[in-house]
Amino acid sequence: LNLGILISGRGSNMESILKAIKRKKIPINPAIIISNKPDAKGLKIAQKMGIKTEVIESKNFKGSRLDYDKKIISTLEKHGVTPKNGLICLAGFMRIISPEFVKKYKNRIINIHPALLPAFPGLDAQKQAIDNGAKYSGCTVHFVDSGVDTGPIILQLVVKVKNNDTEKTLSKRILAKEHKAYPEAVRLFAENRIKIVGRKTIIS
């Protein structure tokens, strides 16, 4: 099983996954990190850990979303992340992926979102939680389908929202949970313990 991780920035979730693979011996090969931004901090982190990286710049890209995604797909395949033998983690990848990409890698693309889905999908999820007076929030790892933050949920970790929380303080506590949840979801996938039944997953 070969893993491709797509990032756009900081890469802290990517780092937590790569570290867990090494330390906890998750049965998956971290094959390639792809960033759509050349200055993503996560690229340096991956390189330091000895993991291959590629940049496929999305800014000024001439072509459709599908053309762009085809470049991503061919890069993934070049590194062995195939629809048969691959897992793709979106980790702060700030692009919507095309339905064709989702279909090709059906149930093999997962994402992390900093809220308890289906609450607060989309951008600024932590701010949405604060603004809406949620008492609890957290993070969700889920399969990617053709919607935004809508696919079958793999796992969630909960954080209590404090009276004096700001977007920043809440985001920090949620992020700490993300770093636990994402590697755990990768392990469940790699150990073949996730079954998808309709819109739900069953974890064994």
Ligand code: GRF
């Ligand atoms: C995380 O909060 C993740 O939930 C969201 O984007 C952020 C990425 O952070 N999708 P990082 O790049 O993994 O540090």
